Amino acid sequence: MKRLLLAxxxxxIALPCAAQTPPAPTQLPPAWRTGLxxxxxxxxxxxxAELVWSKDGPGKGSIVVVLPGSGPTDRDxxxxxxxxxxxxxxxxxxxxxxxxxSLRADKRGMFSSSDAAT
Numbered sequence: 001m002k003r004l005l006l007a008x009x010x011x012x013i014a015l016p017c018a019a020q021t022p023p024a025p026t027q028l029p030p031a032w033r034t035g036l037x038x039x040x041x042x043x044x045x046x047x048x049a050e051l052v053w054s055k056d057g058p059g060k061g062s063i064v065v066v067l068p069g070s071g072p073t074d075r076d077x078x079x080x081x082x083x084x085x086x087x088x089x090x091x092x093x094x095x096x097x098x099x100x101x102s103l104r105a106d107k108r109g110m111f112s113s114s115d116a117a118t
Contacts, residue, residue, distance in 0.1 A: 049105035052092045056099050063101040075104040
């Protein structure tokens with residue numbers, strides 16, 4: 001059941017992302033750090049995320065999907081209770097350095113995905 005759920009989630013995220021044309025590797029910033037804002041359409045609203053390519057550029061290697069934990073946590077790992085660590089953003093940076101792309105999404109109904117509340 002867990003595998004089916006994870007496969008469904010991966011497909012739901014990957015399909016809309018595949019429709020967007022990624023920038024060519026020569027268009028990436030020198031530090032390849034700048035993420036690409038990704039809108040994942042859904043009902044009742046759009047789920048917003050940030051895609052960070054690996055150092056090898058778009059379409060190369062693996063990708064990790066980072067989903068925020070419990071509480072009002074944003075895609076960077078920060079929350080409204082004063083915790084600002086950017087832990088998920090730092091994780092994305094380290095993964096990219098190792099050749100692994102990442103997609104970090106905001107929770108439905110929170111932060112930049114506030115219109116996606118159920």
